[in-house]
Amino acid sequence: MARTPLYKTAETEMIRRIRSGDWAVGLRLPNEFVLAEEFGVSQGTMRRALMSLEGMGYLDRKPGRGTLVADQDSVAAPPAPAACLRDITGEVPAFEVFRARALTRGADPAEADLFGTNRLSVLERTLRRDGARAGLDSVIMPEAILPALDEDAAVPLEDLLADSGLTSAAIEDQLSATVTSMSDSVALSCDRYTALLVLTRTARDRMGRPLARQTMRLIADGLTYGR
Template sequence: MTEPLYKQVINTLIQRIADGEYLPGSMLPSEFDLAADLNVSQGTARKALVELELKGIVQRSQGKGTFVTVRTPENSLFHFFRLRTPQGQQVTPELLSTDVKIRASSKEERSLLFNAPKKVFEVSRVRTFKNQPLCHETSIVPIDLFPGLHERCPLPNALYVLFQQAYSCVVISAEENLTAGLLEDPVASLLQQKVGTPVIVARRQARDLLERVVELRTTTILTHGSSYNIDLR
């Protein structure tokens, strides 16, 4: 093979995690054991593990070991949730309402989602911050990837935790496209705002470990007491 060894190791480990062979929160074999297992040097195993840590797939700490990253309600919510107060503090939203539907997918949804599913779940929710409406989210996920999702009511605050724990589907990256917009009904009334209030509309494509697009999400955000924070490199 022409692909670097450490990349092969990375792919092997990602596959094992995706297969549920290494479960969230469990400890991976040590660098030496992994190296022996995969017939590479400890340094190569190390390079792979460091890169996996960089991707947020595992967490390492000296003297303890390497662990598959667990999505807790706290870290999961914040991982992709970029709203901050003017003072730079995390915004911790609360869930006001949740609504789940099953429906046929649109042509565009099929073209974007993994496996072009015919049916999808549509999860709509309103979040608040300090008892003020903050944002309205609509998540679209393939029904065949998450069977029985609608029976799991009430759905948790952070969907991705559920995806990982119940379906071994680990969301690790996402792309968002933001546009400026004006509130219209019915979202305006859900957010208890006037029609015409300026908002940021964020359209997200979320990808799992295997780079599959497993969720489309549209978030309509009020930016009265918070702003969408981004680090550019």
């Protein structure tokens, strides 16, 4: 089962308190250390949750004033469910890491043009689903942003970034299809020319600059992409 990041658990509970009125508009929240102790998480994890809620408009954080519960009239309505991968039951498939390798390397011309740098942090993984090898995953990002990627990082790109203390303003998805090469077939323990669904995800910051790109090449059997 896919794990829920700790900052998301804290974020969900804080949103519940705000929406229920337990935390009224204008309430000044305790500092990060006190909140972290209350929610049973680290101070860094609590900081990520607070930054996320600020970005959604639930909190107003200003130097000298602390963290206040914002006027809910300013909070935008929840967006429509994003398009995503789904299995034959309509559920979002859960992937786990089978093998992983983290490294740094030089960027190829297309990567250098995308990120504006010649050095990348890279995470290459073989993924499993329901106990069977299900896909090959590659995450790249500028080494200057994150010198090393964690081999145990979450598979969803937004969670991987959040666990690294980074927040994306938007994630763009591109979908294509291919078949396995000989090396792919060996890595995935599948037949040659097995159909693959290729999902390329690019995370960008608020200025539109790319933070990271994830390319997932997944065995297509039973997978769809949509809302």
